[in-house]
Amino acid sequence: MMRSGIGETFKHLVLLIGVVIVIAPFYMMVSYSLKSPSEIQTNSGGFAGSQQPFVDEYCVKLGNPETACTVRPAVYNYVTAFSKAPLLRYLLNGVVVTVSIFLIQVVVALPCAYALSKLTFYGRDVVFSLVLFCLLIPVHAIALPLYIMLSKVGLINSYAALIVPWTISVFGIFLMRQFFLTVPDELIDAARMDGMSEFSIVWRVMLPTAVPALLAFAIFSVVAHWNDYFWPRVVITGNQDLFTPPLGLRDFRGDLDGNDYGPMMAIATVIVTPLVVAFLIAQRRFIEGITLTGMK
Amino acid sequence: MTGRAQARTVPYLFVAPAVTLMVVILLVPVAIAALLSFTDYSLGNADFSFVGIDNYEDIFSRRTYAKMIASSLIYVGVVVPASIGLGLGSALLISSLRFAQDFYKAVFFLPTMAALLAMAIVWEFMLNPTIGSVNALLSAGCASPFWHGLLSGAFLGVDPATSWYGNACATGFPLWLGDRAYALGSLCFIGVWQAFGFNMVLYLAGLTAIPRELYHAAEMDGAASAWDRFRLVTWPLLGPTTVFVVTITTIRSFQVFDSVEALTAGGPSKSTYVMMYAIYEKAIRQNLIGIGAAITVVFLIFVMAVTLIQRHYVEKRVHYS
Incomplete structure (x- = not known):
């Protein structure tokens, strides 16, 4: 003892x-x-x-x-x-970018995941192999060709540049497919009997059943993109109006004079606090969301 | 029947946006990178020529790129084992506690939530040789006989002048990020600080999945010590978790950028010139697209190899899950 x-x-x-x-x-x-x-x-x-x-x-x-x-x-x-820094603007940009990314990811991934798990069609295995292959490619690693493509179409320094590369979440498709596989077919058959179109089945039957998984995915996506520094750094070159919070902090530190260490730390605190507080309030959900990549 | 025809096209309508985006955003860029890596292309320059494997030859022959590969590999080689060791260690300690488990779990997970850029800047401040708290704390220890004796090894009979701490007390503490010998190590430290809590959470999940009876069975079979139980039950059953944790930590460490860009910019004398930073500096800042594309290809090969090795292991060990 x-x-x-x-x-x-x-x-x-x-x-x-x-x-x-x-x-x-x-x-x-x-x-x-x-x-x-x-x-x-x-x-x-x-x-x-x-x-x-x-x-x-x-x-x-x-x-x-x-x-x-x-x-x-x-x-x-x-x-x-x-x-001294338009911090409010940075925060707003951060919210716009993270929310847009998440919403587009869901709009793209959900129908695809539904088709891959609940519909039979010629070429389904090919599409799923494509998903599995694309899981191998981290978006950060192909930043250079993406940057070249975006600059060819004149999108560098725009909200689109911040959002577009992240609109496809291969991981999101994979995750939702795995989740939909556990949804009983009877539920979908019943909806079809009621005369629902496939389109409304996705958004009015599958979406509500997937809320827990979507919430976890939302946390995963929002944390990743709120904190992301590399990608904004690549595509936003100098236009302060488009800075996301980490870019704003980096910019402030760039032209620092001795008196501004305090304000710089204040900016850092403001950027870090929302997610840390949200995490402390809903720890279990956050840990589930962030470690999603672990539930393969 | 139109209904049938519609039913046949619906799946394609559903997968079309995702497939289009996968091709345009993920596959085409890989192809572009591969293509451009054989050219001397630069943005805003209309004509370019194929230069064969010159770019790859540069990567594997020039000293700058040798340093690049070396610093990336050292970073990965330090951060992966250290953050996994600490993650597993803290998970084992926490899961054996009688109270306060959730407290430690929450605290160690905090760095995962915070923007690495912001926290790296705070660490830079703390590591600042003149106004930072790390060196202030370390040199305060020099004045106290107890801490000096403990940290310099004098208590163990080591000559203080020969130990790192004793020597630093006499000649001054390092500049950390400003010193070629310590910069990469300091960045590794920040990387481990951020990554180990994530690994801890995955290991905690893995630990709760181990059936209690297995420990009793092992004990019956004569596995008396805690080490034996760990070696015979815990470690093998954590295999799938370890494979996953190794993969994700390796890929993430290869991608380190935020702390490098903000704190050292690849220096001093290229000692922290990791691959992601090299791509950024060469291709995006200096518009040397060809060489940047070649580094991108080498990078992708590293990352894909790691994931494929993981998949191989997962398939072999499927019976565990």
Whole structure:
């Protein structure tokens, strides 16, 4: 009894060291986003800093009186994050891109998955082999030819460039097909008896049964594309209006002056928070969604 | 009958958009990359010529590309075993706990949710030699006899001057991302930090699928120690999970880009010049499409080989699942 108690304590000790290392950058990120430039430079002030108001030099340079430019560090960092960089615009772009990608993926994948699992037609095996083959090709790996194609049709620096390469989720087709295979045929036969067209069977019978799988796939897709940096970096070259959140952060870091570490960390915090909070609220669902690739 | 005719065309209407997109977005680009890898094509340049296998020869003969292949392989070679080891280790520890399992699981999974670019920038900040907290913490340990004794190995009778920590205390801690000897290692660390929680979750799922009775049976057969039970029951039954985890971690590690682009830009002196970054820099920034396409083809061959090996294993081990 005594020994297992020691063993348990030891395990917790080892895991807690892991916890500290895993949490450290999150802790530092939020901490820096609250501190004043001087506290960041000297690594002082604990977690939240002293929140002693300081004079914003840049604001004084613009010709404002010093009293109007005295700000609290946390307020300064977050206000600067939203004013100096069009962070709201970035976030909006992120939402537009991730939501569009997911919706188009579903519209394309669902009928295909239904046909592959519940309809018999000549060439079905060929289509399914094509799906299995395309699973081998990661989109990031063929970024270069995609970039060339998009620039040939003049789509570089557009929402379309951010969305189009992701409209086909071969994995989504595969996943939904596997799911539909478990749906009993009687359900579909009954719908046909009721005179439903194949088209409405997909959207009014199959879609509702697939909600759990779709939710998991939604999490998988949204997390991947909200956090994606590589692809936006390739196809958005300089047009700030189209920046996604990671691009915006990278751009802000690119022309950084000493005072802006705090605001930069504020931007990072704003970008990371939505998914982290959503994850903490619905852990089981998120873990299911992200590890979807594991349920083959 | 029109109904019949319609029933016959419906499946094709359903698969048509997906098939079209698969061909245009996935297959055609692979073909384009393969074709362009034999040319000196560049965007905005109307004419180009076929240069045979020159681009491939460059990849396998020039020093820059030798460094590229080396840094990609080192990155994969470090991140894959480390993140799988830590993933499996933490899964085994967590699954044997009596309480707080969910807490550790949630914490270790957090990095998977956070944008790697943002977290890489935070790590860069922490690794900053002057204002970063990592070196501040390490050098604070030098002043404390306890930590110095422990970390430099002096407690074990090692001469502090010969150990890494003791030496660093005397001569200063590394610049990490700015030092050729440490940059790739620092990026690997960030990669492992991000990836191991994902692997842990997959292993936890694998562990819950192992029937309890097997452990009892193994014990009856004389597998007394925990190590024996792991070796005889846990590890073989986790085989399918391991095959999958190895594959996905390998493919993801090959694709590392965010941290490289933001923190080191391939440097110092090309020590972190991984393949995805090389494609980006050569082909997209410098418009050297031919060589970029050749790297893309080599890259695709690596990734496809890994997946095909996985499928081979999965088919062989089907009886486990």
